[in-house]
Amino acid sequence: MKRMAHILLRDEDVISWSISFLEDYRLAQGKISSTSQSLGEVSVKWCKPDVGFYKINTDAAINGKSQKFGCCGRNSSQLVAASSVQCISACLSPQAAEASAxxxxxxxxxxxxxxxxxxxxxxxxxxESINDIRPSYTDIGIIFTDIVDVMSEFSISCFLHF
Incomplete structure (x- = not known):
């Protein structure tokens, strides 16, 4: 049994609540279509780009004061054309870390x-924020502005959420 705020909860209740919370979160993020799907059924499949295009996937990870950014670029044959990982010691918000990635x-x-x-x-x-860029002088707004500048300088127009 766990004790939370002077309430005793059974381990089974805590686990059940945690799974329900995670399913609700993933549903809200668009990762699953209904709460009836089990967590084991959730998967996102990578789709290769059209011939002549490259696809680059980015992600960020936060662990305390350490931030890690990664990206992997593949061609239409699904071969890795470029990749990079960067680790910094900073306290960025999850959104700023993803934008930095x-x-x-x-x-x-x-x-x-x-x-x-x-x-x-x-x-x-x-x-969505980058695609709907408005001038902002916050930490993340400056990163968004840099992204939009690179996109316009190199005529990059395709930017997706999966």
Missing amino acids: ILMGFHVVVEANLLPVVLESDAKWVV
């Missing part, structure tokens, strides 16, 4: 000349 991904695209490109990220709010 996307910016790093675009720098990899430009340096490796992976054009034309489709960039994918699982950070829905970040993708």
Whole structure:
């Protein structure tokens, strides 16, 4: 039994609540279509880009004061054309970390000349915010502005959430 706020809860109740919370979260994030799907059935399949295009996927991970950004670019034959990982010691918000991963991904695209490109990220709010850019002088707004600048300089127009 666990004791929370002067209430005793059975382990089974805590686990049941946790699974329900996670399913609700994933449903809200668009990862599953209904709460009837079990957690084991959730999967996202990578789709290759059209012939002549590259696809770069980005992601960020936060562990305390350590932030890690990664990206992987593949061609239509699904071969890795470029990849990069960066680790920094900082306290970024999850959204700023995801935006930084996307910016790093675009720098990899430009340096490796992976054009034309489709960039994918699982950070829905970040993708929507970049696609609907408005001037902002917050920490994340400045990252968004840098991303939009790179996209316009290199005519990158395809930016997706998966």
